[in-house]
Amino acid sequence: MMQNKTYIKEIFTSVQGEGPYIGYNQLFIRFSKCNLKCKYCDTDFISNLTQYTPLELFNKIKSVKNIHSISLTGGEPLCDIDFLREFLSLIKENPSNNSFSPKIYLETNGTLYNELEKIISNIDIVSMDVKLNSSSNNGDLYRLHKEFIETAVKNYKEIFLKIVFDENISNEEIEKSIELAQKDNLLIILQPKMNGKELSSSNDIITRVYNDFIKKYPNVRLIPQVHKFLNLR
Numbered sequence: 303m304m305q306n307k308t309y310i311k312e313i314f315t316s317v318q319g320e321g322p323y324i325g326y327n328q329l330f331i332r333f334s335k336c337n338l339k340c341k342y343c344d345t346d347f348i349s350n351l352t353q354y355t356p357l358e359l360f361n362k363i364k365s366v367k368n369i370h371s372i373s374l375t376g377g378e379p380l381c382d383i384d385f386l387r388e389f390l391s392l393i394k395e396n397p398s399n400n401s402f403s404p405k406i407y408l409e410t411n412g413t414l415y416n417e418l419e420k421i422i423s424n425i426d427i428v429s430m431d432v433k434l435n436s437s438s439n440n441g442d443l444y445r446l447h448k449e450f451i452e453t454a455v456k457n458y459k460e461i462f463l464k465i466v467f468d469e470n471i472s473n474e475e476i477e478k479s480i481e482l483a484q485k486d487n488l489l490i491i492l493q494p495k496m497n498g499k500e501l502s503s504s505n506d507i508i509t510r511v512y513n514d515f516i517k518k519y520p521n522v523r524l525i526p527q528v529h530k531f532l533n534l535r
């Protein structure tokens with residue numbers, strides 16, 4: 303039988319620096335593939351990769367203590383769906399591992415909904431990016447995002463939407479983002495785009511965008527990337 307293997311970019315514990323779980327200690331597992339090409343992407347998908355089977359990765363992390371959750375991040379973790387399915391089963395379903403049962407927090411670009419369906423039962427929290435064409439340059443991903451949200455919601459999973467924006471965000475993008483969230487009253491996290499450790503837009507622009515959202519939809523929080531201010535990973 304062929305073994306599932308994949309390349310992992312890095313494994314580390316740190317403080318979650320984005321969204322409503324800011325400040326929680328997480329074990330981050332960074333996957334090394336992605337199906338999109340965002341123009342602001344800062345992930346190096348080529349160097350310093352280590353190959354693991356699901357069991358090898360499980361054995362490596364199973365003794366980690368004092369974490370709130372495991373963050374599956376990337377890249378796009380769902381590009382490694384066969385590997386993930388096996389890895390998550392080891393964490394969630396093996397009765398001999400009862401002492402190690404962290405929540406599973408998926409950071410995703412919200413496009414691979416068929417893959418999500420295959421592992422959703424073993425995911426606890428979904429942090430889904432809404433990729434705006436104005437800042438990420440991926441074209442219109444609305445239909446994929448909609449299917450993705452429906453997959454999480456119909457499986458009764460916690461999901462929130464994270465929107466990285468800059469001054470180029472359009473009214474149409476604001477309307478469509480709200481449309482994605484409002485059917486299920488999902489929380490929208492507005493995250494101003496950064497250039498390194500600096501905000502890429504002025505305070506006036508950030509405030510204008512925030513107000514444009516909240517006057518149409520109140521379930522919105524404006525939260526920058528805190529780990530960059532704190533010099534954390």
Ligand code: SF4
Nearest residue numbers: 336338340343377411
């Ligand atoms: S979805 Fe994330 S990892 Fe993939 S290209 Fe965009 S920013 Fe990079």
